[in-house]
Amino acid sequence: xxxxxxxxxxxxxxxxxxxxxxxxxxxxxxxxxxxxxxxxxxxxxxxxxxxxxxxxxxxxxxxxxxxxxxxxxxxxxxxxxxxxxxxxxxxxxxxxxxxxxxxxxxx
Amino acid sequence: xxxxxxxxxxxxxxxxxxxxxxxxxxxxxxxxxxxxxxxxxxxxxxxxxxxxxxxxxxxxxxxxxxxxxxxxxxxxxxxxxxxxxxxxxxxxxxxxxxxxxxxxxxxxxxxxxxxxxx
Numbered sequence: 001x002x003x004x005x006x007x008x009x010x011x012x013x014x015x016x017x018x019x020x021x022x023x024x025x026x027x028x029x030x031x032x033x034x035x036x037x038x039x040x041x042x043x044x045x046x047x048x049x050x051x052x053x054x055x056x057x058x059x060x061x062x063x064x065x066x067x068x069x070x071x072x073x074x075x076x077x078x079x080x081x082x083x084x085x086x087x088x089x090x091x092x093x094x095x096x097x098x099x100x101x102x103x104x105x106x107x
Numbered sequence: 108x109x110x111x112x113x114x115x116x117x118x119x120x121x122x123x124x125x126x127x128x129x130x131x132x133x134x135x136x137x138x139x140x141x142x143x144x145x146x147x148x149x150x151x152x153x154x155x156x157x158x159x160x161x162x163x164x165x166x167x168x169x170x171x172x173x174x175x176x177x178x179x180x181x182x183x184x185x186x187x188x189x190x191x192x193x194x195x196x197x198x199x200x201x202x203x204x205x206x207x208x209x210x211x212x213x214x215x216x217x218x219x220x221x222x223x224x225x
Contacts, residue, residue, distance in 0.1 A: 034211045036152075043202055043215035044144075044152065055213065087152055091210035095168050096142075098152040 002026050002090050006099035012107040019075040021102045023088035028068050032092035035064055035073045038101075039084045048073065049091070078104070109133040111203055113216035119223050124191040127219045129203030136184035137161050140206045143177065143188050146218075147199045157206070158186060193223045 003026035013019050023033065031051040036044035046055045048064035051071060061076045075082055083106055088099040114128040129141065143155040156167040158177040165177040176189045186203055201219050204212035 032209060036212075043218050044204075044212070045215070046211060046213050049208070049211040049213075089152070089211075094166075094210075095154050096210045097154065101151050 001095055002029060002093065002097050004088055004090055004097050004099040006086075006088055006102050008102060009100065010103040010105055012105050013078050014107045015078055015080055017078045017107075019078055019082075019104060021073045021086055021088075021104075023066075023071045023073070023099050025069045025071075025090055025092075029090045029092035031067050032090060033064070033066070033071050034089045034091050035062075036087045036089065037082075037084045038087065039081075044087065047086075075104075109205070109214045111205065111214055111216040113201075113203060113219045116220040117222070119193050119221065120225055121193055121195060121223055123193050123223075124189060125193060125221055127188045127190075127201050127203075127221070129186040129188070129216050131184045131186070131205070134205075136181060141177075141179075141186040142204045142206055142212060144202045144204055144212075144215075145199045146202065147196075150199075155188075155201075160186070190221070193221075195223050197221060198223045 005024045007022050033051045035048040038044045047058050047062050052064045063074050065072050085101045085103045087101050110132045112130045117125050137160045140157050142157040145153045155171045158165045174191050178187045203216040205214045207213050
């Protein structure tokens with residue numbers, strides 16, 4: 001199975017900050033990577049698919065980049081509703097595997 | 108508007124069984140595969156497997172064979188997850204999720220909390 005490793009595990013930030021989360025795959029997944037946001041008590045919400053494509057309805061302050069094994073999710077200007085946990089997930093091959101999550105907390 | 112609506116929370120004793128439903132609306136049910144994902148308390152997301160909504164053929168991830176069964180009732184656009192011989196470690200939130208393209212999941216059910224306790 002492909003292992004997905006996110007860093008950091010948590011980040012403290014303030015409204016308006018630029019936040020970057022990194023995800024590394026244990027092998028080449030080309031651009032087959034998705035990012036999800038999960039608020040407490042809620043289901044995950046797809047933000048980015050195919051590494052850099054913004055899912056319909058997702059604010060443009062979210063962006064994704066990377067290919068191969070190294071990927072990044074950037075929130076350009078953090079909003080109050082963005083305090084949540086973010087997961088990357090490889091979509092290259094079965095079984096799909098998720099990172100351990102990055103919690104974005106209030107500074 | 109696409110919705111996946113799951114059945115409510117369950118409290119079960121060890122050894123019992125549970126069946127979780129996931130009712131789809133707003134799209135043609137058989138167009139997209141349905142995946143199941145587990146989230147243990149305070150933990151991350153774990154892929155359980157998926158079911159082909161056209162053929163009804165299920166595929167189970169490692170660790171989810173034997174006691175876990177995926178099924179469908181296409182007449183009511185509903186997918187089911189049944190877990191038998193429940194153990195305390197099966198306590199988790201179970202999600203269904205639609206796969207519109209290559210292993211990415213655009214719509215999720217709200218989750219069903221299954222608690223296994225004596």
